[in-house]
Amino acid sequence: MFGWVRRGFRRAYERVLDREIDDGPTHVAIIQDGNRRYARKNGDDAPDGHKAGAQTTEDVLTWCEELGIEELTLYTFSTENFDRPEHERGPLFDLIEDKLYEFADSERVHDREVAVRAIGEVHLLPDRVRDAVEYAESRTADYDGFTLNIALAYGGRAELLGAARDVCRAVERGDLSPDEVDVSAVDRRLSRKPVRDVDLIIRPGGDERTSNFLPWHANGNEAAVYFCAPYWPEFSKVDFLRGIRTYESREQSWQRTRTERAVTLVRAVAEVELEDARTVAGRLREQLPSSGADEVSAELAKRTDETAD
Incomplete structure (x- = not known):
């Protein structure tokens, strides 16, 4: 009986991990x-x-x-x-x-x-x-x-x-x-x-x-x-899925770090020359996921508005 319970729990856990990936x-x-x-x-x-x-x-x-x-x-x-x-x-x-x-x-x-x-x-x-x-x-x-x-x-x-x-x-x-x-x-x-x-x-x-x-x-x-x-x-498949989840967690953290660095770079360049910041932002947006590209665009827009004021 306990073997059946363990197998059922493992299958349920596999489904949970599958949904998280x-x-x-x-x-x-x-x-x-x-x-x-x-x-x-x-x-x-x-x-x-x-x-x-x-x-x-x-x-x-x-x-x-x-x-x-x-x-x-x-x-x-x-x-x-x-x-x-x-x-x-x-x-x-x-x-x-x-x-x-x-x-x-x-x-x-x-x-x-x-x-x-x-x-x-x-x-x-x-x-x-x-x-x-x-x-x-x-x-x-x-x-x-x-x-x-x-x-x-x-x-x-x-x-x-x-x-x-x-x-x-x-x-x-x-x-x-x-x-x-x-x-x-x-x-x-x-x-x-x-x-x-x-x-x-x-x-x-x-x-x-x-x-x-x-x-x-x-x-x-x-x-x-x-x-x-x-x-x-x-x-087991649970072990494999845990490994995949480890990759995704690390990838999300890495993309977050890349985005933060990109925003910092755009901010620093914009303080010196706004046109250069636009060029840098354009290149960075091509290398980032959509969410990161949006943050870079938002930072550039903020710096543009500040310059206009």
Whole structure:
């Protein structure tokens, strides 16, 4: 009876959280942590935990579809994971291989036009996993309905170092001038395929760190981060919705700060030169949400009236 009550309460809470969410993130990245600890807690071996976590991955794809999220990146195997013993790595590689082929042949993936892509130092993976990556990517290469990035043999620091070296080599060859080294020049060299900026990073499992995950795409975009206690196989839709709510709260606060700064800037410029203030206000309105643009316009109108008086 109590199990039924708990399930009913959880479903009701999901509906409450659903109603609280407005414009969610475009790109969510998840560190799939806690599979091995979940297995130990249940008296199982590590591969059993990874298999249980794979089902959570399937659920998250459904939740992304329901919420209109356009891109999902899953931290599946880091460069540090190569240090794990072979009896753990082998079954994990088997699972990754199987899931890549499963995704590539899934009707759901093709109906929704999901592009499956691997990011990271894929060349370090076993041949069979690289073959599965190539199969999944080639089968979904023309799709743009949703993007699923699988981070394999991935390390954020290594990715940044690789991009820096590529930029240096391009400058040395004369293919790129120092003045042309900008954000887009680095972006093009970061991943095997382009990855848009990350809006929200979620990490289950209890650890409050981002573990070298997408530093360029997350930090540069000031991504929100949500940490929660459940191990990845236990991660629920309620946990996911809480993460989305964290993103929205942070986004609202960030937009409020941007608006306040914009109004202050218009006020300061108007004290010196009203015409310059009009130019600045026009540019700022293009970068702010409608409510913020209205506040900038109101401040400019106030300063114009004061000047007229």
